Amino acid sequence: MRNLTKSQRSKPQTERFLGLDLSLSPGLAVIDVTNRIPTLIYAGSIATTSDDSDAVRSEAVAAFISTNAFRFRLFDAIIREDFLSGRNKRATQTIFSAWAAADRALNAYGLRVDAEINGATVKRIITGNGKAEKAEVADAVRKILRLPDDYVWAKGNDDSDAAAVVLAWLIREGKIDI
Numbered sequence: 001m002r003n004l005t006k007s008q009r010s011k012p013q014t015e016r017f018l019g020l021d022l023s024l025s026p027g028l029a030v031i032d033v034t035n036r037i038p039t040l041i042y043a044g045s046i047a048t049t050s051d052d053s054d055a056v057r058s059e060a061v062a063a064f065i066s067t068n069a070f071r072f073r074l075f076d077a078i079i080r081e082d083f084l085s086g087r088n089k090r091a092t093q094t095i096f097s098a099w100a101a102a103d104r105a106l107n108a109y110g111l112r113v114d115a116e117i118n119g120a121t122v123k124r125i126i127t128g129n130g131k132a133e134k135a136e137v138a139d140a141v142r143k144i145l146r147l148p149d150d151y152v153w154a155k156g157n158d159d160s161d162a163a164a165v166v167l168a169w170l171i172r173e174g175k176i177d178i
Helices: 006-010 054-071 089-107 119-127 134-144 158-172
Strands: 014-021 027-034 037-045 077-081 115-117
Touching: 014 054, 014 158, 027 054, 027 158, 037 054, 037 158, 054 089, 077 089, 077 158, 115 158, 119 134, 119 158, 134 158
Parallel strands: 014 077, 077 115
Antiparallel strands: 014 027, 027 037
8 A cells, every 4th residue: 555645645536537428419528526426527519410521520529529638638537328229320320430530539649438338227327217318317417416407408418418428337336426
């Protein structure tokens, strides 16, 4: 065991986590944990449009993730929602395009996704219902993070979904209590 000074022993350690809800309009959340208490540092999303080519949309996703990875860097873990296949070939293609863009953006800073968690598992852990609607997830995330009732998530709730990804993983891993 390492010898710590008195000030080092009394100073709480903070861990930082990045959560990703990936699509061609992704959500991203940064959550710090100190003394098993999660605090929202940032939540955001970027909306792309099908009027743009997949290449343009992919670059927008990469830029959004790259900017925020740089801005909030030094993560203890990066977690994304797991994905196996979409409702059709096109849906699957767009999700994997976003994954590749995210991986490219993270790799530029020597970062990588550390863990994945299934969407139904996220909903079950956060709300108690594996089939919860986006609004239910957003409300539960707001409560877990002790945000005011009038805290506004981005249209589409991709930012609250990204926060839910981090929170569910933290709960599953025993890093926070709810």
